[in-house]
Amino acid sequence: MNILQFNVRLAEGGAAGVALDLHQRALQQGLASHFVYGYGKGGKESVSHQNYPQVIKHTPRMTAMANIALFRLFNRDLFGNFNELYRSITRTSGPVVLHFHVLHSYWLNLNSVVRFCEKVKNHKPDITLVWTLHDHWSVTGRCAFTDGCEGWKTGCQKCPTLNNYPPVKIDRAHQLVAGKRQLFREMLALGCQFISPSQHVADAFNSLYGPGRCRIINNGIDMxxxxxxxxxxxxxxxxxxxxxxxxxxxxxxxxxxxxxxxxxxxxxxxxxxxxxxxxxxxxxxxxxxxxxxxxxxxxxxxxxxxxxxxxxxxxxxxxxxxxxxxxxxxxxxxxxxxxxxxxxxxxxxxxxxxxxxxxxxxxxxxxxxxxxxxxxxxxxxxxxxxxxxxxxxxxxxxxxxxxxx
Missing domain, CATH: 3.40.50.2000 (Glycogen Phosphorylase B;)
Incomplete structure (x- = not known):
């Protein structure tokens, strides 16, 4: 089994901690594992990059900078994909697990991620897709954290705050939410197993995408x-x-x-x-x-x-x-x-x-x-x-x- 963990950051934030710990524990137990991260501070290589084996910085600095600049107007990441990983993944012998964590935060274009998963699954059927939901991004038009807002239940009609992370200058959540949710349905159709450490995040996901679509595995402390x-x-x-x-x-x-x-x-x-x-x-x-x-x-x-x-x-x-x-x-x-x-x-x-x-x-x-x-x-x-x-x-x-x- 070959495992690739994907997260926007290598060693900053709770999601990174979970992904990195899974990566290190897998290596410790003799499993083949790599950690693919988007970028470090300022779009550069993470300051922790040399501290961990088998880690890959994925995103060019200019891609991250462009996404940061344009997100405030478009409410989504316009650039970023996994296309350069296609050849190495499809040529790997034996089963491959692609385990996604936080893919937003100025890293990847969601539609490009789904198209990539579609392509690699067609080429290599023994690829397993797993996605751990560390926040509410999968159910909202834009926000990662609802901060008490339940507007996602009615299609994000009018955002009560433009400052909720990731912040914007123009609210386009209502225009984007249906298309975004369709992309998550396409991931489900590809056999992706969604997981959350949180019961309330899983409940929110299942209320939109169907009972039992997201299961729960609680976070644990790292090595x-x-x-x-x-x-x-x-x-x-x-x-x-x-x-x-x-x-x-x-x-x-x-x-x-x-x-x-x-x-x-x-x-x-x-x-x-x-x-x-x-x-x-x-x-x-x-x-x-x-x-x-x-x-x-x-x-x-x-x-x-x-x-x-x-x-x-x-x-x-x-x-x-x-x-x-x-x-x-x-x-x-x-x-x-x-x-x-x-x-x-x-x-x-x-x-x-x-x-x-x-x-x-x-x-x-x-x-x-x-x-x-x-x-x-x-x-x-x-x-x-x-x-x-x-x-x-x-x-x-x-x-x-x-x-x-």
């Missing part, structure tokens, strides 16, 4: 994190005031970090110590420690290991790996109500809470937070969570899909 976990000493109880973490790539983005909630936590003063991890923190106060964006996973996990809890208030994530990682090292997560947080926390017996409850919970000790959210002792919660988010189980479920299609 690097598992190695870090093995070395981290469990911190049962910290000293002094509660240390509360807030983690996001860009801390200014209200969709990922509820700005008002963080400011209300800051207003608790010396009752808590607030630690932020991410770029562009707008939060400054005597009880705030801004660590910046930590690219070293070991350093981030070591820092989180010292926390009493992580507060998660994103309204746009679908199956956030940071929650799996924090829970796996025994850090309780205090999450506001969202489908994504509810789904992740339920795996280790936890629950989401209101914003008012967050402000009460962050003042408690680590064992008290574990008891309140997970209904058990800190030790039992830690043990339960360590087992709940296994990356090896994720690989086994995907390989089972590859083999059965």
């Amino acid at each position: 690097a994190t598992e190695a870090i976990l093995a070395d981290l000493p469990p911190v049962r109880e910290t000293q002094g005031k509660p240390k509360i973490a807030v983690v996001a790539h860009d801390l200014r983005y209200d969709g990922k970090t509820n700005q008002q909630l963080v400011r209300e936590m800051m207003a608790l003063g010396d009752k808590i110590e607030l630690h932020t991890f991410g770029k562009f923190s707008p939060f400054t106060a005597g009880n705030v420690v801004n660590h910046g964006f930590e690219t070293d996973k070991r350093k981030l996990m070591s820092a989180l290991n010292q926390m009493d809890a992580l507060v998660f208030s994103s309204g746009v994530d679908n199956y956030p790996l940071i929650l799996c990682e924090a829970l796996s090292i025994g850090v309780p997560v205090i999450a506001t109500h969202s489908d994504a947080a509810r789904e992740v926390l339920q795996k280790s017996g936890g629950k989401t809470v209101s914003e008012e409850e967050v402000l009460q919970l962050v003042q408690l000790s680590k064992p008290e937070i574990a008891q309140a959210i997970f209904g058990t002792t800190l030790a039992e919660f830690s043990q339960r969570s360590r087992a709940a988010y296994s990356g090896q189980q994720m690989l086994e479920e995907y390989v089972n899909v590859y083999q059965n299609l």
